[in-house]
Amino acid sequence: MQNKTMNLKACGRKSGLWLGCLMLVACAGTEERVTFVTTTQLGVSADAKTQSVDIGFSRMDGVIGPVYEGGAVPPIYADIHANASVLNPKVSQTYATGDAALIATGGASAQEEKLRGKRKTMLFGTATNVGLRLGFAPDPSISLGYIRQEYSAIPILKNGEEGDVYGSVLAHIELNVDNSDYSSSGMGIGQFIATGVAAENLAPLVRANFAETASKAMKIVECAASDTAEAVRLQALLDKPGNREELRLWLEARNIDMSPTMFAYSNCYPALQAEASKAISAND
């Protein structure tokens, strides 16, 4: 392990792409460990060493590990929600392995953890940069925006007759997102990493956050323009003062989450347009 770590450091110094190196080093024992890496970039970056310029959103996720005879693979999970804004990025990002991944995605803990027996070294870490970063040596580089790297290299260990066990780690970051209980620090950034039982205890928080995020997701209504007689009649009524507000209230009373313009000018609710026209006309 020490030699592999040394190789990783040497590789990282040489190329600057230490996550890629980590994966290469971990390849030496893909049946004994799981290596899980994500890199995310939202913004602009240029690197003289790699002679590349990235503009916009880029992300890489990678897993190297064993697959069992029955087709099972160790559980891992990573997600990101971002607004794709370079200057004011809003990001919610999660990274989880083992039972923490199962719990965060709605499942239940499957393996029993015990801090006894043989020990092996694991690696887990994150690196985040928000804003402007300038590099001067060994090669010039510049990045503006949000960059995050997450990695883990966790050995698979035997657990007697019960099969192998894969340890839990959990990392989560929220940047300029205001709907999280655990990121309300008064700053624009909330972040934690956790391992073992601590990761499993925090995983339900992440799962609850998913539900809240889903409920706040944008609702999209799509219809085609309509010029039927009933639609045209309702459109004419909308031109009269006060009728727009009246139609808005009429829609609200029927739990139709749609603007008066969309309702009157589209074919979303053709059967209801006549009814709405009658209701509005009756009040004239």
Place this chain on the structure above:
Amino acid sequence: MRQEKMNLVPLATLGKIVAGFAADGASQIVVVPDGSGTYTVTANFE
């Protein structure tokens, strides 16, 4: 957040629909021609 997207909008009613979405309180309105003489109007509501 709600997004309302109206396809196949003829030029004759395009102005009224855009003005209507604005009157309804849309925070953003995007008009894109679809290449067939009609337009797609997208309105975002906070």
